[in-house]
Amino acid sequence: xxxxxxxxxxxxxxxPNTELDWRNQATAHSDCLLKYKEAAKFVxxxxxxxxxxxxxxxxxxxxxxxxxxxxxxxxxxxYDRYNTExxxxxxxxxxxxxxxxxSSEIRDEWEDxxxxxxxxxxxxxxIHWPGLTHxxxxxxxxxxxxxxxxxxxxKWKMVSHINVISMRGSRSDFIxxxxxxxxxxxxxxxxxxxxxxxxxxxxxxxxxxDGTFIxxxxxx
Numbered sequence: 001x002x003x004x005x006x007x008x009x010x011x012x013x014x015x016p017n018t019e020l021d022w023r024n025q026a027t028a029h030s031d032c033l034l035k036y037k038e039a040a041k042f043v044x045x046x047x048x049x050x051x052x053x054x055x056x057x058x059x060x061x062x063x064x065x066x067x068x069x070x071x072x073x074x075x076x077x078x079y080d081r082y083n084t085e086x087x088x089x090x091x092x093x094x095x096x097x098x099x100x101x102x103s104s105e106i107r108d109e110w111e112d113x114x115x116x117x118x119x120x121x122x123x124x125x126x127i128h129w130p131g132l133t134h135x136x137x138x139x140x141x142x143x144x145x146x147x148x149x150x151x152x153x154x155k156w157k158m159v160s161h162i163n164v165i166s167m168r169g170s171r172s173d174f175i176x177x178x179x180x181x182x183x184x185x186x187x188x189x190x191x192x193x194x195x196x197x198x199x200x201x202x203x204x205x206x207x208x209x210d211g212t213f214i215x216x217x218x219x220x
Contacts, residue, residue: 022127030125033045033122033124041061041118042118042119043116043125044060044114044115045114045117045127049154051150052116052150052151053148053151055148056143056148063148067141073138074121074138074140075121075140076130076141078140078143079113079115079116079148080143080145080149081112081151082106082109082111082149082152083106083107084104084106085104085155087100087104088100088157089158090159104151111152112128113142114127114150115128115129115140
């Protein structure tokens with residue numbers, strides 16, 4: 001956000017930043033889109049608690065490329081979102097990413113979807129869908145919930161002991177009756193492979209972090 005200074009805001013009687021939709025998220029999203037327009041094939045616009053697990057392809061790029069072949073006139077792809085209940089330990093020293101995923105359950109609670117853009121075909125970005133596309137012939141394509149969804153990790157439970165729920169059902173009704181996230185992700189061998197990759201990459205990233213902790217005040 002752009003600060004105009006306290007004197008100017010005092011003269012106007014209000015801060016323009018407080019009058020912007022969702023603290024001007026649309027500008028931040030469009031800025032990201034324009035910065036990477038020439039470098040990226042696809043841009044995902046989502047919140048930090050919106051998680052997309054590739055299911056149509058083994059990776060993000062494989063999934064988006066397959067969808068692009070299936071829908072050649074798509075400006076991008078919108079995924080339905082379903083609220084997910086996440087359970088984690090009260091003690092941060094006992095936090096486990098594997099346990100968090102294993103104990104998560106997808107609920108039958110739909111919310112507005114989030115989108116993946118083809119930067120060549122979209123002018124502006126917004127939190128749910130683009131404002132403008134390049135040509136009338138291009139449009140956003142809704143991905144069927146049978147194919148994939150975005151997991152909205154909105155509901156958090158902090159407990160002193162985590163019970164991992166084991167449940168198996170049809171993939172066609174994975175959002176019903178609180179299906180465990182592990183079942184939605186894929187077969188056990190795929191889950192094991194994914195966890196190994198995450199642990200390997202996370203270990204390298206965490207060891208490279210600066211140990212200095214800096215706390216800064218939030219400004220609105």
